[in-house]
Amino acid sequence: MNFDGEDLSHKALSERLDPEETHHFRGCDLTETDLWGASLAGARFESCVLDQTDFRKADLDGADFTGGGGMRIRFNDADLLDVTFTDVDLSSAQFGGALLTDVTFTGCRMIGAALTASRGTGFTVTRSNLTLANLGGCSLRGEHVEGVRFDDADLSGCDFTEATLSDCRLIGTRLLNTTFTGADLRGADLGQPDDARLRAFAGAVINQTQANAILAARGITVL
Template identity: 65%
Template sequence: MNVTGLLAETRDIEGLDLSKMALTDVLAAEPYRFRNCDLTRADLSEADLVGHVFEKCVLDGTDFRGADLEGARFDGGGGAGTRFVGAELTDAVFTGVDLSGAQFGNALLTDVSFTGCRMIGAGLTGSRGTSFFLSRSNLTLADLSGCSFRKQEFEGVRFDEANLSDCDFTGAVFTDCRLIRARLIGTKFTKADLRGADIGGPDDGQLRALTGAIISSAQAAAILAIRGLTVL
C-alpha cells in the first residue's frame, strides 16, 4: 500500500518516512497519531490538524505554516527550523520537543504549554495570544520580544542571551531560572520575583530594566560588588 492509501486506511501511523511530502490534501478529517515518523521538510501548511498527536517524530524544517493545530500534542522528537508561522495553536501541548530555531511569528499561542523543550534560537516575537506557558525549557538566544508573561510562574527556564526586549514580566515569579546576558530593552519587571533567578552581573542598562523587581540580599550584594562596593 502506498503512503496515500495508508493515510486513508488508518489514523495510527508509526515509523513512516513522510519526509518532503506534500500532506495537506491527503490527510483525512479525523485526528492522526504519528509515532516515530520522519516529517523532515514535509508540507503541512494550512492543514487541518486539530487534535493530532506527534510522538517522537523528526520535524526538521517541517512546514506547519497557517495550519490549525488546536489541541495538538507533540511529545518528544522535534528538529531544527520547524515553521509554525501563522498557525493556530490554541491549547497545544509541547513536551520534551526539540524546537531549536522554530519560528512562531503571527501564530496564535493561547493556552499553549512548552515543558522540557529545547528552544534555542526559537522566534516567538510577533506571536498572538497572551498566555503561553514555559517550564523547564531552554530558550537561550530565543527572540521573545514583545511577549507578555504577566503574573506567570517560571520554573527551570533558561533565558540566557535571549531577546526579552519590551516583554512584560509584571508580577511574574522565577524559580531556578537564568537570565544571564539577556537583552532587556524596555522590559518590565514591576513586582516580579527574581530571587530564584540567576541574573548574572547586569550592566547599567539591564539594571535599569530591573527597576521594580524583587531580588535577594545576595543578588543585591553581587550587583554592588561588581561596581566596587562591599556590603557588610
C-alpha cells in the first residue's frame, strides 16, 4: 500500500494497514500518528514528518527510513531487525525496550536520543550526531564507529571492546563503567583527560599526540 504526500497526522493507522502488504510512505505527515503495534515489516518511510510518531510495539523488521524524521519519535518495545536509518532526524527518539539487531544509523541527527534498555545484538552508527544521547549499557563491541559526536552523551556501561573510533568526539562524555579494552581510539578526540576518563580508557590504544596531551595535563613534558 502506498501513501504519497498524505496528511496522516493525529490518526490511528494500525487497523488500516494490511499485514500481508508492504507499505511505502513518501513525503507524508505522520505527526503524532498512532502506529502502536502496527505490522510494518519491510516498510519504507521516505522524507516523512515523524514528530512524536508512535511506533511502540510495532513490527518494523527490514524497514527503511530515508530523510525526514522529527522530535520524540517513540520506538519503545518495537522490533527493529535489519532496519536502516539514513539522514533521519531522530532527536530525542525513544528506543527503550526495543529489539535492535543489525540496525544501521547513517548521517542521522540523534541529539538526546535514548537507546538505553534496548535489546538485541546491537547497531552500527556512522557520521551521526549523538550529542546528549543516552546509550547506557549498549554494545558497540568490535564496531567501526566513524564520524560520530558523542559530546555530553551518557555511555555508562557501554561495551566498546575492540571497536575502532575514527573521527569521533568524546568531549564531556559520561564513561562510568564503560569498557574500551582493545579499542582503537587513535582517531578520536578524547576530551579533557582527567583521571576518571583515563580509567575508562584502560586497555585502549591511543596515539603519541594523545599521550603527550595526557602527560602535559599532569605537568609532564615529553621531549
